[in-house]
Amino acid sequence: MTDDQWPSVSVVVATRDRKELLRKTLTAIQQQDYLGVIETLVVHDQSEPDPTLVVTDERRPVRVLSNTRSPGLAGARNTGILASQQPLIAFCDDDDTWLPAKLTLQVRQLLASGADVGVSGIVVCYADHEITRVPKAADLTIEELSRRRVTEAHPSTVIVRREALLGPIGLVDEEIPGSYGEDYDWILRAVENGPIDVLEEPTTRVLWSQSHSFFSARWTLIIEAIDYLLAKHPALSRSQEGLAWNYGRKAFGYAALKQRRQAVRWGLRSIRLNWRERRGYLALLVAAGLVSADRITNFAHTRGKGI
Numbered sequence: 001m002t003d004d005q006w007p008s009v010s011v012v013v014a015t016r017d018r019k020e021l022l023r024k025t026l027t028a029i030q031q032q033d034y035l036g037v038i039e040t041l042v043v044h045d046q047s048e049p050d051p052t053l054v055v056t057d058e059r060r061p062v063r064v065l066s067n068t069r070s071p072g073l074a075g076a077r078n079t080g081i082l083a084s085q086q087p088l089i090a091f092c093d094d095d096d097t098w099l100p101a102k103l104t105l106q107v108r109q110l111l112a113s114g115a116d117v118g119v120s121g122i123v124v125c126y127a128d129h130e131i132t133r134v135p136k137a138a139d140l141t142i143e144e145l146s147r148r149r150v151t152e153a154h155p156s157t158v159i160v161r162r163e164a165l166l167g168p169i170g171l172v173d174e175e176i177p178g179s180y181g182e183d184y185d186w187i188l189r190a191v192e193n194g195p196i197d198v199l200e201e202p203t204t205r206v207l208w209s210q211s212h213s214f215f216s217a218r219w220t221l222i223i224e225a226i227d228y229l230l231a232k233h234p235a236l237s238r239s240q241e242g243l244a245w246n247y248g249r250k251a252f253g254y255a256a257l258k259q260r261r262q263a264v265r266w267g268l269r270s271i272r273l274n275w276r277e278r279r280g281y282l283a284l285l286v287a288a289g290l291v292s293a294d295r296i297t298n299f300a301h302t303r304g305k306g307i
Contacts, residue, residue, distance in 0.1 A: 042064050247269045
């Protein structure tokens with residue numbers, strides 16, 4: 001294809017007080033080898049917009065916005081989506097970086113498949129560990145997503161046709177407590193809309209938070225978000241394995257909050273549904289004081305996984 005045959009792309013980058021990481025993210029977007037136009041929309045959430053980030057280059061423009069919707073990641077992403085002007089929309093978190101061929105590879109494959117949504121693999125960066133995780137097409141089904149999050153299909157790899165995003169798939173859900181799992185909710189809706197194109201190779205370096213205090217402060221919201229998603233998506237409750245997974249996550253959250261009785265209750269419910277669900281056992285260990293929630297979370301992250 002010639003330069004003008006590549007569809008233009010809007011990249012939505014939601015950010016809040018991470019200036020140094022944000023500049024690395026934006027540099028990686030600007031340095032894509034993609035031959036089409038890339039419009040970047042930096043949406044500042046609960047922070048002052050930085051006008052120095054504006055770029056007026058017609059092929060790599062950068063616009064700076066303030067979140068005009070509900071505070072949080074979901075509202076910020078929606079602000080950028082609604083302000084976007086291109087036929088394809090992509091997301092990138094403000095602490096992640098795209099590899100140079102990311103857009104070229106994904107757009108080429110998306111156009112060939114005719115799908116509305118595409119995802120690809122990631123390189124998880126945590127402390128001094130790097131783990132490559134790549135989804136397969138068989139992972140992006142309602143059946144598989146009901147059993148697990150499929151974190152390798154990370155939101156920073158998503159590319160979607162604007163008409164599908166503003167139409168049958170819909171915007172990011174701003175009602176989810178703490179915006180936790182908003183990407184999981186969105187990908188479930190995207191799969192219900194039609195098959196997702198999967199580029200089975202890594203295109204994005206994902207920086208995972210090393211702050212244990214972040215999780216400690218959010219466990220209550222995480223539990224509330226799990227309940228919200230279970231109520232919103234009946235498919236999650238129809239899968240015995242998926243229900244055990246969600247109950248195990250709730251149990252671990254309660255254990256991290258030192259609410260022992262609730263941790264034991266949900267941990268046992270998880271194990272009864274699926275004796276192979278490790279989160280139920282881990283929650284019981286934390287509740288019994290045999291190991292800390294932080295230690296388990298750190299161990300999982302060094303292997304590119306989450307609780």
